[in-house]
Amino acid sequence: MSGAGSALNPVPRAFMVGTAIGSVVLLVVVLITMQTPPLERIVTGLQRTLPPLWRGFSRPDFELFPLAFRAMTETFFMAILGTLLGGFLAFALSFLASGNLLGGTRWALPGKAILVAVRTFPEILLAIIFVAAAGPGPTAGIMAMGIHSIGFLGKIFSDVIEGIDQGPMEAIRAAGGNQVQVFVFAVVPQVLPEFASNLLYRFEINLRSASVLGLVGAGGIGGPLIQRLQFRRWEEISMLLLVIIAFVVVVDAVSSRLRRNLV
């Protein structure tokens, strides 16, 4: 990547032009080979759905507000428990994925591989499995979020642990502290603020996922939403959407403020 450009231009022009042309060509190929319904069907569909959609979104059904608020509160609580469950499991796993605690990078490889696998496995598939096994309800959603969050949190946690200052650990060891004391007094205080901050960040992500897990029956506001989507009751759908957006925006704002105070 170096050589062609100056210090200010690390990406060579030829590379950028080539990538742009290549991606347009690929787009044309994709659009030609993809099977889409005929255009007139889409147009007639739009003509049928857009007027009621517009009417529904211009006046949300406020009578639905109590139900929407209750469902979103459940979603909120699901996200809390899911994040916490993920946090506990990730906390345990992250030490098995941190090279500096295990005495060598290669000992951390199995732990790291598990974390990648968990992170890659789609959350909604976990939810489907838990719903099929345990029946519909928030428990399935919480379990899905808890398991899926391990991947992200475990990775961040182990990165944090690998980046800690060795000084306090050595100091406690030199003063005669045992392994447990090293852990409690040298590792934990150094990683706690970062852990808490990332837990909050993951909570923001989980609140978004919790609001869709209900689409497959895993509890929260997604359930009432998918029912109304099937019948295209737009004035009720818009109410539910308003509550979701409001919750997400407010929680994001509060959480990012807390995170700024933490780190």
Added chain:
Amino acid sequence: MAPERLPSLPAASLPTPPLAGRLRSFLGLVIVVTIVAIAYRQTSFNIASLFEGTSDFFGFLGRLAPDWSFLPAVWKPLIETLQIAYIGTFFGTIIAMPLVFLASRNTAVEPISMWVARTLLTVLRSIPDLLWAALLVPILVVGPLPGAVALTMFTIGVLAKLGSETVEAIDPGPLEALRAAGAGRVATIVYAVVPQVAATMISYILYSFEINVRASVIIGLVGAGGIGFLLQVRLNFFDYTAVGLIIVVIFAVVLIIDGISVWARSKLI
């Protein structure tokens, strides 16, 4: 132990954390525990329910043993999935680019347009990709089209947010130099901003594609095309061995695309 070797050290010389700070952490802990207790009650979370009932959790996992003879039926929806992800990333990127500069403090045209762009991006991002798909399916006919539009929407939100954070962090020197020399708005962006952010932006576009592949495998569950749609159909028939195979294929595809994308991004930055 240590204290015996240090007899002269008076206990008072050890610093104690200020009372206010300790009170605050204690209060924080109480609040967190209370919220968790309420959450536990309200959701009636019950981990034991996984192992009760007709089939326990691990017994159920056993029924998902993949049926490999189903594999040929998977290829076509799988390709459609990747097509949806590509279209979503492409158009999402095209639309996000101007929004990046409108939403960044140092390149915004007017405070009002910056505010509008930022609000729009916040709303776009607060709706998850699967929800976009669920909303668009009743409007745009079941199939890949609502999926592609859903991913476009979500990509705009994510990419423009990441992009404007990058643009706001650039070295202001070249920007001021070009402005002082009387360059127009577009010229300033092309020659002062783009060279500084190009590598990072390409990396973010790849990252968006990664996210979109993950999303495109599941949006079919609500009717938006691709392999998720096949999964939904098989689930409705309780055809669990086919479901198991589809899950394995989805996992493999996401893992491969992730691997390629992470490798390409590591080459870029």
